[in-house]
Every structure is written in structure tokens, then in C-alpha cells.
Amino acid sequence: MVVFRVLGWLLLAIAVAAVVHDGLAWWAEGSFHLLGFGDLWSHLDARSLADTKSVVQRHLSAALWNWIVRPILMVPVLPAVLIVGLVCLWLGEQGGRQREPGFFIGSRPPRRRRSRGLS
Numbered sequence: 001m002v003v004f005r006v007l008g009w010l011l012l013a014i015a016v017a018a019v020v021h022d023g024l025a026w027w028a029e030g031s032f033h034l035l036g037f038g039d040l041w042s043h044l045d046a047r048s049l050a051d052t053k054s055v056v057q058r059h060l061s062a063a064l065w066n067w068i069v070r071p072i073l074m075v076p077v078l079p080a081v082l083i084v085g086l087v088c089l090w091l092g093e094q095g096g097r098q099r100e101p102g103f104f105i106g107s108r109p110p111r112r113r114r115s116r117g118l119s
Contacts, residue, residue, distance in 0.1 A: 005092030011085030018078040037080070038073030 018035055026032040041049045056065045 001092045001094065003092075004088045008085045008088030008090075008092055011081050011088060015078055015082040015085060018081065022078065034076035034078055036074050036076055038070075040077050041073065 018040075021035055022032070025035075038049070053065060053069075056069060
């Protein structure tokens with residue numbers, strides 16, 4: 001379940017980066033819009049996005065690009081990554097072993113006191 005927790009924290013870090021990007025764009029442009037997956041991919045590597053589009057349209061189907069891939073690329077990054085990250089963290093906490101509580105998991109349960117003296 002460590003994989004889910006690591007993936008969850010990574011996705012939450014991406015969500016924080018998306019918040020910063022959207023906030024800075026809002027401050028610079030004066031209008032608020034959420035960054036989509038297609039815009040994010042375009043910022044990271046525009047050529048691979050264009051190559052993927054041409055490969056999907058040429059070798060698979062233009063309808064696949066228009067009806068499935070393009071709507072997925074229009075989904076806003078922030079809510080999608082935030083929800084998936086929180087679900088991954090929740091799945092990571094659903095392990096079968098007993099965990100010792102800490103900073104991220106919660107407070108420590110109260111200790112049992114041994115009775116001293118006559119009872």
C-alpha cells in the first residue's frame with residue numbers, strides 16, 4: 001500500500017503546482033481559468049502532444065481522438081488530480097496491518113495506565 005500513498009502524495013504535489021499556476025495566471029491575465037490536461041501536456045512537451053494526436057488519428061481512428069482523447073485532455077487538472085490523489089491516499093491507508101500513529105496518520109491513542117497500590 002506504500003505505492004498508493006506515494007502516488008497520492010505525488011498527485012497532491014501536482015495539485016499544489018496546478019493551484020500555483022492557475023493563481024499566477026489569474027493574477028497576470030486578470031481572468032481565472034483552470035489548467036486542462038491538454039494545456040499541461042502542451043506546456044511540458046508540445047511536440048509529443050502533436051505526435052500523439054497524429055498517430056491516434058492516422059493509425060487508430062479520428063473518432064477516437066475527437067470523442068475520447070480530446071474530452072479527457074479538456075478536463076481541469078486541479079480537481080481531477082486532487083480527487084485521484086485523495087483516493088490514492090485513502091486506499092493506501094486501508095492496509096491490513098496495524099500501523100503506529102504518527103504525524104500524518106493521526107494522534108497517538110491514550111496509554112493504558114497500570115493500577116498501582118491496593119485494589
